[in-house]
Amino acid sequence: MKSAFxxxxxxxxxxxxxxxTSLFDEVEVDLSTDHYAEKVVDFLPYFLAMPCNCLVNLAYIYMGLYWFTWTGCAPEPQESRYLREVFALMAVFYGPVQWTRLATLRRAPAVLDQWFTLPIFAWVPLWISYIERGPAKWRATHAVALELLSVLSYGLALAHERGxxxxxxxxxxxxxxxxxxVQLAHGDRRTRGYLLLAVLSCAGFVVLKLLDHWLGQYQLFERLTGHFWSKVCDVLQFHFSFCFLTTLSQSTRGKTAAQRE
Known part of the structure; x- marks a missing residue:
């Protein structure tokens, strides 16, 4: 737990x-409320100016804490627990960053909102690498290298406006x-369902965010906008990724133990 934190x-x-710093002054980010379809509520404090888009970030924190304290139904190896706890803490830290971006509309939190998305996605193939290789062949140096490469890839945002x-x-x-x-190699019907739900949630996260203003013209999406629902999909994407990866980790451990016997 201490190492993960x-x-x-x-x-x-x-x-x-x-x-x-001035390092990311040229990065293309949106710093206006016009970027969001949800209308600002003037009588609310600045950190709740767009109440739905702000409060949805509590879901990241709740979901992250749930998986951080998750105990499962079987003994969990140290490496697997570390991977789960780091992924959960990423969600816990990410929620306040997005909330700060909405509350302040400053460049720094807007950059961080983009930047942190990359290592979060990179943690999924890293966890899968552990599942495929097993504790004996998995190395922490591989995790460090992949995450460092992911963090550095944000440099593309400096090179091009769509980087x-x-x-x-x-x-x-x-x-x-x-x-x-990994599903084709080690999965079953249950993990296939989790993977499908994670991918659908990812698609919803992207599509609903892109259609935020277009959906805003309809009464149904005036307050609970496309951006709000995209964040709901993002939380679900996190959750079903946890379900998929933890279930696969448990099942592959069971298969390995059975083979040894």
Missing amino acids: LHVSVPFVLCVVLAN FELALCCHVILAVYRGVR
């Missing part, structure tokens, strides 16, 4: 420091590809 909090603080979208697309494709591959 340390390994999330230290890079988090470092990224916060860098985001508050972040390119980096994110690559991360999503890699996560889905590795998920499908």
